[in-house]
Amino acid sequence: MAVNPNFAAPPGARQSREPLTTRMIRATETDTRMLGMLGALLLIWICFHIFSDGRFLTPRNLWNLSVQTSSVAIMSTGMVLIIVTRHIDLSVGSILGFVAMIMGVTQTAFLPDFLGANNSFTWALTLVAGMLAGAAIGGLHGYVIAYLGVPAFIVTLGGLLVWRGAAWWVTSGQTVAPMDDNFRLMGGGPYGAIGAFWSWVVGAIACAGIVSMIAIGRRNRQRFNFPLRPVLAELTLALAGCAAVLGAVAVANSYAWPRGIVNRYATANNIEVPEGGLFIAHGIAIPVLIAVCVGIIMTFVATRTRFGRYVFAMGGNPEAAELAGINTRWVTMKIFILMGVLCAIAGAISTARLNASTNAQGTLDELLVIAAAVIGGTSLSGGIGTISGAIIGALVMQSLQSGMVLLGVDAPFQNVVVGVVLVLAVWLDGLYRRRSV
């Protein structure tokens, strides 16, 4: 195809003098910041692996890590939008606790009266009830912040106290347990994973998605005669994406069910257990699948919709956004509603995993969520941040914590490390940004 000469790439002479990696990064338009974060994550993993005598990079540990990360990762995707618009939400842990309590009571005390125990709709109705409650709470916060002009820090600090108190008040402090059988699948565990076959199916769909997105992007650029990425770069991107997906599926599929559960399952289904035990793979855990879906949807919302565009424009220059005719108050309120819904989803996962809702659930989660977003490159001065970065940030935080548990580090010292890493990460990020702008 004919490339319009006006859009020609920078002079070739400059390119050939650069090392191969630099040219590669330029050609694939890779976000070097993201690359650095993945490198840091890998470094953390390898260090823990060495110091724990090879117990960190095992299918079992990685699988558990992925499940433990889900809840914070889901909330951090919403926190990105909040921080991008120069707000903050200190109440997410308390909202999670209160909504989890509501969902606990809904499925144990309320719905069984109408549907009977373990009805197959119970989990869905419970989740919807939780999401509505989360949306209402987020909407209330958003209304006070956007329309009454109270700073988000204060509103959500109030929310932190109010909803934690409200969580206690739902059952007067009693723990609600056990949960509905189907609802519990959202928390992971051997039954809360989709198994080897469906994991491969999901992996194949994801690979097809990656390839078709690259292809569609290329076709769109061709349509308008924009400069294209080299074919080799596109192929590298596609291959790297597919390899990462299939690698993750392979890891999840090599983590077998524990022997006791396999034997019970075999007895229940009349399967003969062969010599040396039966291998049944976990596959991808349902909470991880939920978190990945949330990540994809939130990335779509942030980058492909008007709402997302407004969020970033408001973060870059709130006055300009208002003058451009954006209804900034309503957008702000919508962001907080979204945050409330995400808290409910995260609350469902954590309730299902605990098989109980307690009034202390989610305590201090707000700090983990904010830290994940900030480590993931969200700038507190607004306008900058990515969903994928926040998810990796959540993974970094969780890796540090579970790695230290594996090494037997004392709990108080774990907090010291996490705190130092947070400050260090933001300092390094600041250095990187100042150099690149």
Next chain:
Amino acid sequence: MNLSETGASDKVVEMQDCSISFGGIHAVDHASLDLHKGEVVALLGHNGAGKSTFIKLLSGAYKRDSGDIRVRGEKAIINNPRDAKAYGIETIYQTLALADNVDTAANLYLGRELRTAWGTLDDVAMEASAREVMGRLNPRFQRFKEPVKALSGGQRQSVAIARAILFDAQILIMDEPTAALGPQETAQVGELIKQLKADGISIFLISHDIDDVFELADKVAVMKNGQMVGTAPLDAVTRDEVLGMIILGKCPAGAIPGPGAMLD
């Protein structure tokens, strides 16, 4: 359109007796001004004379305390920038009002993004038309992928102007459009204003530069201390007389005096 009913000839904007104060300061004090179709009205005055504030009442950035605004003869309710845009009023602000962290195309279409059939942002189409509009305005401009923060003052100015002309504005407010520009770019903006005027667009031009004003405008209005000194067709006054209006508030014979005119 009921122009004949109101008998308002071809007035597209009538600002009548508008006031706004901040605390105890009367930033705009009972000021009135009309704009006819296809006319360029220059608004002059010292720093702090209230020009920008007065015009922001029309663009919806501020809400007036009292007074009426009529657009095409009908009483207009303008409480925020969205209301003003609904009347076809576009503004290029002195502060440029760009979102620094997003790219040129996103800024050009901020507030009314092009969307695909599925309701998602059509970034490719927006970039294509951004390239076309910017190509007309500033042919050497190539940095479409970068956030506007990375652009020079002149380039940012072109983005702000392109933003206003992209949307078929019928009434255009330009607040110091050439403040950040070099001589060549200033000349381009001058050409652009003439072209827009020929297309029947009515323009309020706020400027410091009296040469610009005499080259581009049909009518001049001068403000001082929040009050209107007077308005005059440009062929009825000299440069010195306009300077006298700005500096002394003295209204010459060819001008229609306003409430702010110095009484002899």
